Amino acid sequence: MHVLTVLDHPDPASFSSAVAQKFMMGAQAAGHSTELADLNAEGFDPRWTVADIEADGGATAPKDVQVEQARIARADAICLVFPLFWWGMPAMTKGWIDRVWSWGWAYDQLNDPEKSLQRARTGVLLIAAGARSDEMEQEGYLTAIETAWIKGTFGYFGFTRRDLHVLNGSTGSAPRREALLERAYQAGLALKPPL
């Protein structure tokens, strides 16, 4: 498969950047080709503008959006890597989704997340989170992520296989971080084709 990894972090020395690298190493070890979209390094503009509104179902989308859509078109599996910010996505990832997965290109209705316009793909979410897993479960944050991103967002993306890894304790001890990086590697190694 061809695997696209979308990384949102401005610091190449960050934990999230290491997660993206480990995931790609795992995917390569499994025989997949990989491509990295390093949104901050590439200077992607996450702001939704009038040009996006006037994109007319993708046909006249802004050039930078078309570049990202071409990346998606050649990918069989897509992995998003970002740190959890205020129990949500950082602005760069949010804007990339808002602009690139547009009305008329990714979806054309709002009733059924399982009716994407896109072909079936495998989707992976690798989210670095400072919080503990029990805290996230008790407070309902994990359920919120599963509903909004795995069911809603990945559904409208057309992802038929969906894999969520919340990497809790990302700011913890070195052994803890090593274990999380190993999990990212295994996620790449275990990638399966879309259903």
Ligand SMILES: Cc1cc2nc3c(=O)[nH]c(=O)nc-3n(C[C@H](O)[C@H](O)[C@H](O)COP(=O)(O)O)c2cc1C
């Ligand atoms: C602006 C900001 C908001 C954050 N919000 C959360 C949060 O809501 N939940 C959480 O578990 N961690 C939160 N964190 C912690 C980050 O997830 C953590 O710093 C990150 O995973 C560390 O990885 P990095 O080195 O790749 O940045 C936040 C950090 C920042 C800077």
